[in-house]
Amino acid sequence: MRVLVVEDDTGIADLLVRGLRRAGYTAESVSTGRQALAAVPEPDVVLLDLGLPDLDGVEVCRRLRSRSDVAIIVVTARGEEGDRVAALDEGADDYLVKPFGLAELLARIRAVLRRVHPVGPAGPEVLRHGSLEMDLRTHKVTVGQREVALTPKEFDILEALAVDPGRVVTRQEILERAWDAHWYGPTKVLDVHIAALRRKLDAPGLVETVYGRGFRLGPPDGDAAGPAQR
Template structure:
């Protein structure tokens, strides 16, 4: 297609996978940089200022999770993790450290590009800090007045439901873990109260999704958390 003009840093020590990712991204018009270890990745990330980082967790000179934490001390750049580690615990660890999405090896070019496009949209069209409303489907969220409407008719959300909706909607296409939601909405000390999130998310979906059993915007990442999908355009 060649229609994506973004700078991508690939951090991967396996030559074949690095080459596959590079060729896939370049075929879509991306400018690609490479690093085969954590030390080189930090140098490249600092000098190239990529739009997205694609990161393998198993690096020869360090753990990818620690690299994510270090990058997050100075950059909000979207990070997509590629890893053979497929357990929920490993995914949660990387996402809680600051990763935005997670792909388990092996993966195909189509799946990779779908995830990458979502992150390109996040980076290049991020919600401006001064944005006063969010729209999706038939819903309009007035951030100034804390109002939520469907086709002009007000919808009553509880304070918790409103916090959940806005926290997710301000980070479209990003996987937000249960732990991150608990901390953001309920505050510290609620790390084990995941049932709170599930109950309130179920109620929120009934109010803002056309079909709560098949949500289009507030999607579940099984065992991990949630992702808000904002319509294109």
């Protein structure tokens, strides 16, 4: 799966490209609308910012949709209803307002690909980190040869950590991923689920607490931490 990031902020573009590549996608970035329209070969997914220096992102979306069924996900700081409606009316498949977590972006990509290509591949569906394996389609989790039965919330928490092992995922990111995009409840509920997840995985040190920041996946099977492979 080839993903094109259309973003004029090079810092954001680089972060997105690195995260997508770690998740198993072929990813590159361009900084203008005209470059996006001229991209060859055509990508499978376009992550499109609206605030581009040459063409408005909505116009880029319209032109892309007029010639192709490429999956288009708008990723922008513009959160007004009018912007959402304009982009969706011009053919965008989804609309994601900055800031957002990598886990949510990857979930949006998978969901859009399932809709756009219902009988084809929907992107990478298996996460591996050492002896840990997560099948994102069947929600089956194994550690070594042992299958681990997780609740939906526990699975979502683990997925949020496993898409980018070693990166600290904040409490708020996990809560928004596993509970609600606008979670305002107590964060202690997360500690209860983390404790249950650790017991079920029975892999000491796998889910690490980074005090004052959040959680991350530790080194796989005692080795140095590295990106999950798909």
